[in-house]
Amino acid sequence: MTVEDLIGKGIFQVVAEGDDLSREITGIFCCDLLSVAMGRAPSNSAWVTVMGNVNTIAVATLADVSCVILAENAQPDEMCLARSRQQGVTLLATEEPVFEAALKVHQLLRG
Numbered sequence: 001m002t003v004e005d006l007i008g009k010g011i012f013q014v015v016a017e018g019d020d021l022s023r024e025i026t027g028i029f030c031c032d033l034l035s036v037a038m039g040r041a042p043s044n045s046a047w048v049t050v051m052g053n054v055n056t057i058a059v060a061t062l063a064d065v066s067c068v069i070l071a072e073n074a075q076p077d078e079m080c081l082a083r084s085r086q087q088g089v090t091l092l093a094t095e096e097p098v099f100e101a102a103l104k105v106h107q108l109l110r111g
Contacts, residue, residue, distance in 0.1 A: 001025050001109055003067050003090050006046070011104055012069060012092035016081060019088030025066045025109065028102045034059050041065050048102045052076035057083040057091075067091070069105070071098040 004021035007014055027045040031037045034055055041047050041063035048069045049056060057080055060068050067090040070076060076084070076091060084091045094101050 006105065006108065009108065012094050015076060015093050016084040016091040018067065018090030023066045028105050030098050030102050038062055046105050048098050050074040050098065052080050054079040054083045056080060057087055057089050060089050061087050069094060069101055071096055071101045
């Protein structure tokens, strides 16, 4: 599934559209501790978190994730939003809890 496919499902709000919507999503990663995410988030994953700050985008770039999903109505701050646009990172949002958001992506990936 690509980032564009995920967006097309209409289950997440698009906060910032990244540069590569054809990017594959091959897994899911859930974590709110940025230092852990930096070292463990798999490349090409959809990262589900409640951390909506500029450091989240830095970690997303370093970890090479396909997109970031902000769960639980987490809102990105202005610096986060600006950096996601600058770095071309797709930023999505949902009111769902982290687990429920990740489960939805998992179900889509597994068909």
